[in-house]
Amino acid sequence: MLDMRLCFTATTVFLALYSTVVHADHPSRKSLADKHAPAGIMGDHLHDKGEWMVEYKYMVMSMEDNRIGETTISDQDAIGPAGPPGGIVVDGIQTNGGATPTQMTMEMHMAHIMYGASDDITLYTMLMMPALTMDHIRGDGNPAGRGGEFTTHNSGFGDTSLGALLRLYSTDSQDLLFNLGCSVPTGDIYRESTAPTNGMMSQPLPYPMRLGSGTFNARPGVTWKYFRDWWSGGVQFQTDLPIGRNYRGYSVSDEFRLNSWTSVLLTDNWSVSLRGEHLWRTDYDGSDPTADNLVISTNVEEFRGGYWYNLGIGTQVMARGHYFNFEFVPTIAQDLDGIQLETDYSVIASWSKAW
Template structure:
């Protein structure tokens, strides 16, 4: 047991400068940093028979296009499409996008070491465009498309692998169910002349069952805590539109500092790796717009989150602003500027 405690400290890189002993401190995990920052999911469990209900809101804002690490203006994005492989943006180029997400999260402690969870998602997607040279509605004019409804449903189990008064190892056996619509049309791109399927980023789900395994480790000192998490999203097969969204890996580390027992501040670093799509929807020609191109969906993102957590009369509040500091995108894509995440939860 002593060896495992030491290995936990070594794996977190905290054995130097740790200010507390492994004494009796059963209340330490019940302070304001008991949950990770707002952008982290699957990092805590509940006692047997305990329920938790959470409402979570996220808004991600994207503006301008990027090729690799280079930002392009709207006119440059159209010009790039004329020489890219494949040729694209002849119909239009995206110029900015807002992705809002409303989430309802329910957790239940099946035992002290196993917590079950499910999450319902309601995305609202809005994308602005500039029409390209081959658009019948007139090049250089702009238009907006919008899509909203139910997204894919997430469910799973969190399993406590190891725990002391100061350290937790949690396995996440998660999955998603394809409840989000992946085929809707709009006549906005052609000014009402012809309807077209909405491109990939405007669709409400993946269309496939996805495995979402993950692992979280947390360490609690007297007035601060540290966490690390790896989370994956692995599509299984292709959907009925004959494509598969890209696999994704997210690696997060965070530190939280207690201002009081009820208020904490957090800092978080996030690495995101995402693959291109596999296969292709037969009704989404590459030449029309870059958001139809399956080989332009992957890349790497580095995000940094700054947040705060607070407890008040049994309620738990969590908020974070997450600017994107670095991104290297495959092909041409909208670049991500920042996200805002906030949640309220209550256990009973």
């Protein structure tokens, strides 16, 4: 499995190198259906001076079942055997005494605006509206008793990303861009819920149910795209790096994404794409003093990191100036720190228009 992933990345990087040697110059080649990268990629293209683009993008990620490292475990194993103190010990940390998560749906509505400040610099901003839903089963340490199910929900504004895409190098058939990006902590990171204890007490929502990071994040990235007669491809390295700690005393994961993709034109206005994504996240730094490890695994800073490999199967359609981008993204490998919910798949769809 690892060999297959490395092979896919190596192949797409090789195609990129090859295309720089034998490239087909075609003046309008960058304006066909594969002009944007697959839907899961951002910051991959520039706009001409004075050109605007608006985009609405929707993403839904489905997570079900707990996993320790690379091994899926049952919900009953995740809340541990009956009797005090409740919960299980993972990596030396006692957790899930109050409840275990069993599944999560993460939806994200995104409003994206791009503007060509010059032919070499495109400015952008993106407003995020997450909607998070997590299902649980109560554990032995819960005052409401073992075994009951409950759901928590949170939605609102997330963090806002903004930045500039800078052209480092271009020919008629390729672009090398630097993303000078950041995010601003507009998303709420502290809300409480009485659902876990069936109304007996109010507790803060754990880390993955919070809307923002609470920190300013640096988000530098580099993208290289290349175009051939009937296909194109790209490689992108994109980061998300929290700066310092937020007012609750912690910082979210450093995130690193290495993507490579190939798009094939079926017609000038319709393309299909295949993308491979390596995603690494570190554990959280610091600690929110109200995030009690014993209560639930989603409170544990050491249980936030890991490695994921996602495959993106997509299509892009241009029709009368409207651009539609769709991707189905199954997670085909993951190695999680501690115990966490495993990711099954994401679906990403967007509409955009430039003028």
